[in-house]
Amino acid sequence: MPMATSEYTTAALATNKEGWVRLQSTDGFSYLVKRKVAQASGTIRNMLDPEGGYAEALNGVCEIQERGIIVEKLVEYMSFKTYYESINTKDEIPLNEFLERIPPEIILELYVSRLDVL
């Protein structure tokens, strides 16, 4: 569901490491994710890097040139990755659970869309 754009103070977002960022798909869906999660993707990390001087770094909104469903899966993967990378266990990562959540019909699109490093 598209969310209403709320006003963020630019400076606060640029400095706030714990803040949230908005990932926007081409068809009007937007996802609010923790900055840390978003930075799991190299591309988004560069977008949000205050040193890079991109508009995304200032307003905390990244436009992802993909459909909503694709962005959703990307966000899902980023959260998944951030979570399992931060816990330092030798436990098996429940990959299959994640794989099962990807419908086959979007695999190729997801594959082609991947945001670097992801």
Added chain:
Amino acid sequence: MSRNNVRGPTSALTEFLRASGITPSTIASRAATRNQQRAEEQPVAGPSRAANVEEAEPETTERRRRPRRRASGYASDELDEPEGEAVDEDAMDVDEEEEKPTPAKKRKLTKAAEAKLKAKEKKKRGKKDDDEDYEDDEEEDAYTALSRNMMKNAASKPPIGSFEKCAVCGKQFTVTKYTMASGSGGGFLCHNCAKAGGNDPFKKPAVPKKRKAPADKRTVTNFEEKRFPTLVSLCIQLITKHINDIDALGDIGSMNVEAISKALSKNRSLTQENVHLFYNPANASLALFDATNLPSPALETLAYHNANLVSLRLDFCGHLDDTAFKVFSTSLPALKRIELLGPFLVRSPAWQEFFKSHPILEGFLITQSPRFDDECIKALVKNCPDITDLRLKEVGKLDDSFLDQIKLFKRGLSYLDLSDPSHSCSEKAMIALIRAVGKTLTHLNVSNHTDLGDQFLAKGLLPHVKTLESLVLSHLPELTDSGVSEFFENWTRNNPLTSMDISRNETLTGISLNSILNHSGDGLLELNINGLKDVEEEALRKIGPTCPALRKLNVGFCRCVDDFVIKAWLEGEVDKGVGSGFCSRLEELKVWGCNKVTLSCPKKKGVSIFGVEFHRAR
């Protein structure tokens, strides 16, 4: 006491001390003496002269005490009865136990604590010390402090199982693992006395933790295992899983097959399992950008499953051998264009057979083949008269005789790429070739034919080429500024080029660039002047106003490129006003090796700038 005379290496200081008769045991007993004296002094108010005198002679005291404690047969020393010490030994020892901290405790004292103790002692003993002579000062110095090491040395135990007399009660006892040294320096305690002294003989010796701790802490991470799979690898897993049910993957036709192929090739993940994704008998064209992991049988399968291919492109097809290539010859009747990168294993007869079976071939483009020889080019010319696109790039055997054959293509070549041979063709043969085929050429690449010089431009290209769109003259060291500029100034019969690559000609300067811009500036979409190190800033700035349509620009290693030049390209000259004189459609700018370009170089939406040295590698 150990009677072993074997000693390990010692420091100069230890050697000196030993020579002066100072050993750990003497110091230990000296300290013990002092403690004892203190015990004796306690009842006496304030320091006495006598005590001081006695202290000035520690050696005698020590010598006297040692034998008694150790019960050695050094009886003669016992005659040396000092003045102030006529106390009964037993009584003294009891005093000692009361006054002193227990040995175990004492051992635990740090050096700093010991120094403090000493200072206290000194204070207690009063002001007399101040005017004490040198000897006394020495007596007071830190050397008398019992270091842990010394205590250890002093307490070096006799062998387990031997007999020893207790330092306190004088009884003989058997030395065991748990036997403890008497706190007062020499001698050892029997089990009972050790217990009575408040020590647990069975207590495990303190492990020297300090040494081990840093070793534990230093965990050097040599490499980090990347446990987390990338999304890409997950997708590939899924694709491979669903490969037999391709419909589940959705309608591939609606998507850009080439994009998927490129993505799959990006990390060498195209395998013989998932390559089926791209197979379809109805396919007219197929491009696999990294066929490294496709073995020869998989390539045969490719030919069988895509029988109607008109155009085929295989990059890194190192596994393509004679057997697979023969299948190409027999099973791809409609093939008109074939593009191969790295078909090393295909031998001359297989090439010739392929040409015989494909008379309708129009495009033959190969890169890197050491086995493509004179016979092959003859067969190609003979069997495939319709060839318009020819690429023999990095073909080891390319020489003048090839050129003579290439002249014979009847249809008229439009694309000709003969770049990067092992040995340069001669200028004369190349001019002759251009004379024969130049009329129809739209794309020409003669890079790295190092024998080609200005004459090639003047006598080859200038009179015979008039429809060229793309010209690559990379690494032709014989070219000179005057030759290049003269050529472009006079080449008016040819329309402006859309793509010009004159990279790696380091002798060329802004004069050449100027002439190129004057000739082709209006039409140029791509310009590569990588390695033209001496191009002046003025000429570089001219790119902006003269090339309004430029999409890609490579100015690597041009030394004059800096932030301001880039700004001029992206935004136009300031004094001319915005909106005029800049590359408004620029998409890609490569500035590798331009070390004047800094982090603050201008950016513009839609323009990717590659190779800024100041950009952090992430």
